[in-house]
Amino acid sequence: MKIKSTVTNLLYDFDAKGKVDEERYTCPECSAHRKKKSDKCFAWNTKDSIGYCHNCGASFYVFKPGEEKQYIVPVWKNLTELTDKAVKWLTGRMISQKTLNKMRVYSDFLWMPQHNKEVDVICFPFFFQDNLVNIKYRGPLKSFMLNSGSELIFYNQDAILNNTSIIIVEGEIDALSFIECGFDNVISVPNGANIKMEYFDTYHELFEDITKVYIAVDQDTKGIELRDELIRRIGAEKCFIVSFKDCKDANEYLIRYGSDFNDLIKDAIPVPVKGIVTIDAICADIHDLYISGVNPGKILNEPFDELIKWETGRLAIVSGIPSSGKSEFVDYIITKMNLLYGWRAGFFTPENFPLKYHYAKIFEKLIGKKFSSSVSSEMEFEMAIDHIKNNFFYIMNEDDCTVDTVIRTAKILVKTRGIKVLVIDPYNRLEHQFKDSETQYISRFLDKLSTFARMNDVLIFLIAHPRKMDKDNEGKLKVPTLYDINGSSNFYNKADYGFTVHRKTDKQNLLLNEVTVYWQKVKFKYLGNGGASELKYNFVNGRFQKDTNWDNTNWLVKSAEQKIINYTESQWEQREDAPY
Numbered sequence: 001m002k003i004k005s006t007v008t009n010l011l012y013d014f015d016a017k018g019k020v021d022e023e024r025y026t027c028p029e030c031s032a033h034r035k036k037k038s039d040k041c042f043a044w045n046t047k048d049s050i051g052y053c054h055n056c057g058a059s060f061y062v063f064k065p066g067e068e069k070q071y072i073v074p075v076w077k078n079l080t081e082l083t084d085k086a087v088k089w090l091t092g093r094m095i096s097q098k099t100l101n102k103m104r105v106y107s108d109f110l111w112m113p114q115h116n117k118e119v120d121v122i123c124f125p126f127f128f129q130d131n132l133v134n135i136k137y138r139g140p141l142k143s144f145m146l147n148s149g150s151e152l153i154f155y156n157q158d159a160i161l162n163n164t165s166i167i168i169v170e171g172e173i174d175a176l177s178f179i180e181c182g183f184d185n186v187i188s189v190p191n192g193a194n195i196k197m198e199y200f201d202t203y204h205e206l207f208e209d210i211t212k213v214y215i216a217v218d219q220d221t222k223g224i225e226l227r228d229e230l231i232r233r234i235g236a237e238k239c240f241i242v243s244f245k246d247c248k249d250a251n252e253y254l255i256r257y258g259s260d261f262n263d264l265i266k267d268a269i270p271v272p273v274k275g276i277v278t279i280d281a282i283c284a285d286i287h288d289l290y291i292s293g294v295n296p297g298k299i300l301n302e303p304f305d306e307l308i309k310w311e312t313g314r315l316a317i318v319s320g321i322p323s324s325g326k327s328e329f330v331d332y333i334i335t336k337m338n339l340l341y342g343w344r345a346g347f348f349t350p351e352n353f354p355l356k357y358h359y360a361k362i363f364e365k366l367i368g369k370k371f372s373s374s375v376s377s378e379m380e381f382e383m384a385i386d387h388i389k390n391n392f393f394y395i396m397n398e399d400d401c402t403v404d405t406v407i408r409t410a411k412i413l414v415k416t417r418g419i420k421v422l423v424i425d426p427y428n429r430l431e432h433q434f435k436d437s438e439t440q441y442i443s444r445f446l447d448k449l450s451t452f453a454r455m456n457d458v459l460i461f462l463i464a465h466p467r468k469m470d471k472d473n474e475g476k477l478k479v480p481t482l483y484d485i486n487g488s489s490n491f492y493n494k495a496d497y498g499f500t501v502h503r504k505t506d507k508q509n510l511l512l513n514e515v516t517v518y519w520q521k522v523k524f525k526y527l528g529n530g531g532a533s534e535l536k537y538n539f540v541n542g543r544f545q546k547d548t549n550w551d552n553t554n555w556l557v558k559s560a561e562q563k564i565i566n567y568t569e570s571q572w573e574q575r576e577d578a579p580y
């Protein structure tokens with residue numbers, strides 16, 4: 001049978017002997033990367049057909065094609081006791097027994113991967129509509145663990161259903177602090193400042209009836225990132241920012257200033273939607289910039305990293321003559337951004353319809369093989385489809401291809417899927433309605449895209465064909481520049497990034513696999529100085545690289561392996577001062 005890991009989403013062939021209820025095996029996911037390769041860390045429950053690895057903490061379930069993602073539902077042990085040590089620590093943080101009982105916090109003794117043995121833990125159960133969905137375990141030395149393979153939801157998620165205003169914090173202790181102070185309308189993100197919020201895919205609708213959202217997360221770099229992502233997903237118009245003065249978070253504030261939190265909420269600052277920005281509103285950001293400096297932009301582990309680095313909130317304009325591979329190249333860098341940084345993408349790409357052709361292209365880039373049952377396995381097919389389905393989304397309204405419709409749909413994808421990249425391919429397939437001159441129209445059109453990119457923290461790729469194609473003395477097509485698009489210099493002037501993809505031809509003008517990317521514009525110096533990159537195009541899988549030493553490996557497996565290696569090698573930071 002095929003089993004699926006809840007940590008990496010990879011599929012594995014696995015055959016249980018099925019003789020006893022719990023059997024032990026080596027782990028399909030982590031054993032190959034361990035020192036003790038033969039350690040049977042993987043326990044398979046033959047009765048329920050689920051598995052759990054005691055080394056890497058992954059859960060596994062039997063995979064059936066086409067089935068929705070499955071979650072492990074934790075068993076409610078109905079424990080109510082807290083150990084003396086736990087009570088002492090929690091009351092030291094000003095959380096009373098009453099609040100702990102209300103939120104059904106309890107003690108347990110269980111195995112944690114960070115300690116590799118059974119330890120005392122405090123358990124925070126995550127309920128939604130009276131069902132136990134997940135449990136957060138907090139062990140010694142600040143170790144945390146969520147129940148393996150269980151669904152991620154907000155802590156105290158029911159509060160969203162029962163209120164019209166809601167407070168969002170960054171951890172269970174901060175949520176308990178607000179409850180201690182009489183604010184039951186508080187929820188916590190489940191996994192700290194992690195900004196990959198898959199749970200918004202499922203639960204974004206819960207926020208529709210909420211009129212005010214108070215964001216009360218930590219005041220550090222990670223917290224600011226989390227705050228901005230929450231604003232992006234919920235909508236700036238509803239959001240207010242809570243400031244904890246000189247304290248790091250809600251719990252520190254409770255300990256230092258006591259349980260009157262009314263002023264915190266009263267003094268919350270609305271997120272500036274339009275117009276006036278006060279220095280107050282961006283105070284934490286300015287301080288963070290002062291401490292951490294400018295974020296240097298993301299690199300893609302490519303030969304062109306030196307020339308260009310990437311950040312969201314920008315407009316990239318891409319050109320090239322037909323068949324130059326400009327769409328292929330954009331798909332390629334978006335695939336890399338997705339694998340390296342988890343950036344999801346929305347595509348308006350009518351030329352790739354029917355969609356299966358675009359699927360096939362992305363498949364090849366991910367898996368490294370041709371999209372064909374003769375060369376790739378069923379398992380690779382399932383793996384890629386699952387990944388594409390969760391990371392790439394399509395915008396298509398055949399009756400209405402105006403930029404306003406595309407932007408409106410993209411905005412929905414920001415809220416519901418958290419896309420960080422938007423592709424418009426190509427410019428001339430949008431419905432353009434000029435009311436004034438074409439140049440003025442293009443200027444306003446590009447401003448609209450730039451504003452959308454900035455306000456929604458999305459990197460936009462706009463692909464545009466050159467209007468005219470000039471030939472050189474030898475009769476070969478010249479490399480177009482951004483100035484050749486529709487004859488408007490605005491395409492160059494208004495781009496944050498601008499580049500042209502050009503494919504070389506032989507004497508008979510047949511296309512070769514040699515591609516030059518001309519990085520014509522990188523607006524901000526800290527993101528690179530531009531230049532040209534000579535690349536080779538791999539006909540097998542549509543990847544670009546610097547030489548013909550082809551990499552045809554499966555990148556989904558590779559990126560998952562990296563995750564596991566990072567995990568198994570991570571060193572546990574010892575914190576003497578924190579018993580929990």
Ligand SMILES: [Zn+2]
Pocket residue numbers: 027028029030031041042053054055056057058
């Ligand atoms: Zn494992």
